[in-house]
Amino acid sequence: MTLGRLIIYTRKMDEMAEFYATHFGYQIRRDPADRITELAPQAGGAALLLHPAGKAQKMGQVLVKLVFDVADVPARRAALMAAGIEVGPLLDGGGYAFANLKDPSGNSVQISARAFRSPG
Template sequence: MITPSLQSIMIYAKDMQKTALFYTKHFNFQSNKEIIDGLIELNSESGNIQILIHQAAKSLKTGQANIKLVFSVVDLNAFKQQAFENGLVFGVTHQANGYQFSNTKDPDGNSISISSRRYR
C-alpha cells in the first residue's frame, strides 16, 4: 500500500504578498516572497510542511473555507503575548482535555489556531 504524506497547504489569497508576510512574520515561515508558477512558497523551519499562496479568483468569498490551520506551541500564553507584541491578536484561551487552544484569522479570513495539544 502506498501511503501519502501531507506536504503542503494551499491558501487562496486576495493579496498574495500580504498573506505571505503574515505567515512569515507571525509563524516564522521562510520565503523569498517571489511569485513562481503563480505561487509564493513558504517553508517551515523544520521543513515538515509548506504553505503555498495562490492568487484567489475575484469571485472567491474569503473566510468561508472549511479549513483551520493548527500550529502547535509548547507555551500557549507566551506565544499569544509574543504574537500580540507583533500585532496579532488571538481570542480567548480555551481549556480542553489536558491542553489549551486559542483562535485568530489570517488576512483572508482563514481560521488559525494555536494549540498545546501535541504536548499534553
C-alpha cells in the same frame, strides 16, 4: 504518504507571506515564473502555497483551520498580541491550551499545545 502542502487562496499575497513568515517561522520563496508564493516550514510540517484567488472565491471561509503546534500557547499568544494581531481567549481543550485567530485573508488559524499534552 504524507501531507506536504496546503494551498491558501488569497487576494493579499504579500501580507499573507509576511504574516506566516514573521509569526510562524516560514521562509518565503518566490519564483518570477510562477504565480504561487511558497512558504517553506523551518521546523518541519507542511509547506503553505499562496495562490492568487479568483473573483468568485470567498475569502475567510471556515471549512479548514490551520493548527500550529506550540508548546507554550500563553507565551505565543502574548507575542502575537504584542505584534498587533487579534487573538481570541486562551482556552482549555481538556488537558492542553489553545487560542484562535485569523490570518490577513480571514482564514481560521489556531495555536495549540495538543501535540504536547500528557497521555491519558
